[in-house]
Amino acid sequence: MANRPDLKTLSVHAGEELDEEFGAIAPPLILASSFAVHPDAVGFSAYDYEDQAPYFYSRWSNPTVRRLERKLAALEGAGDGVCFASGMAAISGLLLHKLSAGDHLVLSNACYAAVAELAHDTLPRMGIEASAVDTSDLAAVEAALRPTTKLIYIETPCNPILRLADVQAIAALAKARGAELAVDSTIATPLGLQPIALGADYVVHSLTKYLCGHGDALGGVVLGAADKIDGLRKESLVHLGGLLGAFDAWLILRSLHSLPARMAAHQAGAAEVAAYLEAHPRIERVLYPGLASHPQHTLAKSQMSNASGLLAFTARDGAALARRLAERLEVFTYAVSLGKSKSLIFYIPTDDIQRTSFRLSEADLAAYRAWAGEGVFRVSVGLERAEDLIADLEKALAD
Ligand code: PLP
Numbered sequence: 001m002a003n004r005p006d007l008k009t010l011s012v013h014a015g016e017e018l019d020e021e022f023g024a025i026a027p028p029l030i031l032a033s034s035f036a037v038h039p040d041a042v043g044f045s046a047y048d049y050e051d052q053a054p055y056f057y058s059r060w061s062n063p064t065v066r067r068l069e070r071k072l073a074a075l076e077g078a079g080d081g082v083c084f085a086s087g088m089a090a091i092s093g094l095l096l097h098k099l100s101a102g103d104h105l106v107l108s109n110a111c112y113a114a115v116a117e118l119a120h121d122t123l124p125r126m127g128i129e130a131s132a133v134d135t136s137d138l139a140a141v142e143a144a145l146r147p148t149t150k151l152i153y154i155e156t157p158c159n160p161i162l163r164l165a166d167v168q169a170i171a172a173l174a175k176a177r178g179a180e181l182a183v184d185s186t187i188a189t190p191l192g193l194q195p196i197a198l199g200a201d202y203v204v205h206s207l208t209k210y211l212c213g214h215g216d217a218l219g220g221v222v223l224g225a226a227d228k229i230d231g232l233r234k235e236s237l238v239h240l241g242g243l244l245g246a247f248d249a250w251l252i253l254r255s256l257h258s259l260p261a262r263m264a265a266h267q268a269g270a271a272e273v274a275a276y277l278e279a280h281p282r283i284e285r286v287l288y289p290g291l292a293s294h295p296q297h298t299l300a301k302s303q304m305s306n307a308s309g310l311l312a313f314t315a316r317d318g319a320a321l322a323r324r325l326a327e328r329l330e331v332f333t334y335a336v337s338l339g340k341s342k343s344l345i346f347y348i349p350t351d352d353i354q355r356t357s358f359r360l361s362e363a364d365l366a367a368y369r370a371w372a373g374e375g376v377f378r379v380s381v382g383l384e385r386a387e388d389l390i391a392d393l394e395k396a397l398a399d
Contacts, residue, residue: 007075007190007191007259007260008260008261010071010074010075011071011075011256011257011258011259011260012257014070014071014073014074014075015027015066015067015068015069015070015071015072015074015253016067016071016253026254027064027067027250027253027254028063028064029064029246029247029250030062030063030064030246031246031247032058032062033057033058034056034057034058035054035055035056035057037054037055037056038054041053041054042054042056046060046233046234046235046238046239047234049234049238051226051230058243058246059237059238059241059243060233060237060238061233062243062246062249064246064249064250064253065083065243065244065246065249067249067253068083068221068244068249068250068252068253068256069081069082069083069221071253071256072190072205072211072221072223072256073223075190075256075259076185076190076194076195076196076203076223077194077196077197078196078203078223078224078225078229079224079225079226079227079228079229080223080224080225080226080229080230081221081222081223081224081229082221082222082229082232082233082236082237083207083219083220083221083243083244083249084219084220084221084222084236084237084242084243084244085218085219085220085242085243085244085245085248086206086208086218086219086220086242087112087184087186087204087205087206087207087208087209087218087219087220088114088115088118088206088220089220089240089242090204090205090206090220090221090222091115091118091184091204091220092118092122092236092240092242093222093232093236093237093240093242094182094202094204094222094232094236095118095123095128095151095153096126096235096236096240097231097232097235097236098150098151098180098182099123099126099128099150099151100127100128101126101127101128102127102128102148103128103129103148103149103150103151104128104129104130104131104146104148104149104150105119105123105128105129105130105131105149105150105151105152105153106130106131106133106135106141106144106145106149106151106152106153106179107119107130107131107132107133107135107152107153107154108132108133108134108135108153108154108155108158108163108165109132109133109134109135109358109360109364109368110134110155110158110160110161110163110358110368110372111155111158111159111184112155112158112159112184112186112206113159113353113356113357113358114357115153115155115184116132116357116358116359117356117357119132120132120357120359129148131144132358132360132364133364134163134364134367135152135154135155135156135158135165135170136163136164136165136166136296138166138169138170138173141170141173142173145173145177145179149177149179150179150180151179151180151181151182152170152173152174152179152180152181152182153181153182153184154167154170154181154182154183154184155183155184155186155187156183156184156185156187156188156193156303157187157188157289157308157310158187159186159187159310159338159378160312160348160353160372160376160378161287161312161368161371161372161376162187162287162288162289162294162310162311162312163287163296163371164289164296164299164300164303166299166303167181167183167193167195167198167199167200167303168198168199168303171198171199171200171201172199174201175199180201180202181199181200181201181202182200182201182202182203182204182222183195183200183202183203183204184204184205184206185203185204185205186204186205186206186209186210186339187209187210187308187310187338187339188304188306188308189205189210189211189259189263189306189308189339190259191259191260191263191264191305191306192263192304192305192306192307192308193303193304193305196223196224198303201224201225201228202222202223202224202228203222203223203224204220204221204222204223205220205221205223206218206219206220207219207220207221207244207252208220208337208339209337209338209339209340210259210262210263210266210308210309210338210339211252211255211256211259211339212251212252212255212339213255213258213259213262213339213340213341214251214255214340214341215337215340215341215342216251217247217248217251217252218248219244219248219249219252220244262341262383263306263308263309264306265383266308266309266339266381266382266383267290267306267307267308267309268386269309269381269382269383269384269386269389270288270290270307270308270309270310270311270379270381271288271290271291271307272386272389272390273311273379273381273386273389273390273393274286274288274290274291274311275291276390276393276394277311277313277379277393278291278293280393280397282315282316282321282397283313283314283315284313284314284315284316284373285313285314285373286311286312286313287311287312287313287371287372287376288307288310288311288312289304289307289308290307290308295371309338309339309380309381309382310338310339310378310379310380310381311379311381312372312376312377312378312379313376313377313379314372314373314374314375314376314377315377318347318349318373318374318375318377319347319349319375321347321377322334322347322377324396325345325347325377325396325397328395328396329345329392329393329396330392330395331343331384331388331389331391331392332344332345332379332389332392332393332396333345334346337380338378338380339380340380340382341382341383342382342384343379343380343381343382343384343389344379344380344382345377345378345379345380346377346378347375347376347377347378348375348376348377348378349374349375350365350368350369350372350373350374350375350376351374351375352375354368
């Protein structure tokens with residue numbers, strides 16, 4: 001990593017060589033489904049598509065999307081990347097590409113809800129077994145490994161409870177046991193965490209969140225070694241078809257120019273809001289990796305270079321407080337998602353996420369409740385002035 005240009009410079013320049021036709025300083029938006037080719041240059045099937053082949057059909061690759069893939073690969077120090085229509089398309093594409101009937105997956109037992117549902121409901125129908133464990137506990141990860149374990153899939157920090165996993169330690173474990181490690185780094189972003197440098201095989205992002213940052217596009221990416229990404233493109237993108245549209249890619253490409261500046265501002269705002277909430281008598285617990293009170297703050301400090309803008313808190317009578325906040329907040333918006341310029345807040349009751357998504361064992365549910373109580377308010381601190389966010393919360397929390 002020492003010889004790589006700074007992420008600020010890469011965020012602006014990587015993947016953005018000057019447009020040769022017009023010399024435009026912004027990347028061209030190529031809205032073409034297919035491209036004129038010579039019959040000797042490409043075959044008809046993805047299996048015949050060579051790395052250096054010209055653009056052919058936008059489900060394979062598109063020049064605007066390709067620029068985004070190159071920029072993201074540079075930011076993560078990965079060989080290559082392939083973009084998808086959403087974070088879930090990227091995750092399901094990776095899992096379906098890597099896992100076959102008889103294979104075993106180990107994943108975080110607290111993670112983005114749709115990933116838990118995919119692992120509990122969809123993968124078993126294909127003969128793929130999944131074990132959901134607390135990936136903040138290295139011994140639990142190790143105990144879950146089987147000879148058939150092909151992939152360990154972690155989210156750090158995880159949605160919605162901001163629990164961390166030690167990427168370097170889990171990568172070493174995966175390697176020793178002949179498995180691969182994929183890290184969903186959506187919440188950390190490349191500014192906060194560099195999973196490939198820590199030994200991960202794949203990094204996954206929902207581009208919909210910080211990497212887009214403005215709440216106007218959805219997308220996903222998987223990054224890793226170039227040969228592995230090539231196989232993923234051919235199967236999960238070409239055959240399953242969940243491609244990222246060129247316009248969304250262009251929006252995200254442009255947004256990435258400001259990612260380092262935005263993440264610095266998100267982190268600074270979140271630190272102020274977290275400190276305010278931690279001192280508020282109505283709030284029971286605040287979970288933010290940047291706070292000294294976070295149970296894994298030491299790991300956060302050693303593994304992350306930006307604590308991001310997402311925090312969670314617990315409070316008595318969460319459901320009633322959620323209604324009150326939705327009605328009273330004016331700067332925050334009561335909405336799902338995270339990582340946007342606008343601050344968002346959303347309540348996730350433990351009973352609901354347990355029933356619909358996590359389906360934890362009794363012991364794991366007790367551990368989840370010890371961390372997240374009866375539910376967490378997920379707070380995505382945007383780019384507004386922190387004093388305005390705090391004043392908004394103060395007014396809404398007052399009796
Ligand atoms: N991973 C994480 C950590 C997320 O928070 C989300 C969405 O909230 C996803 C993946 C899925 O991304 P998308 O909504 O772009 O499909």
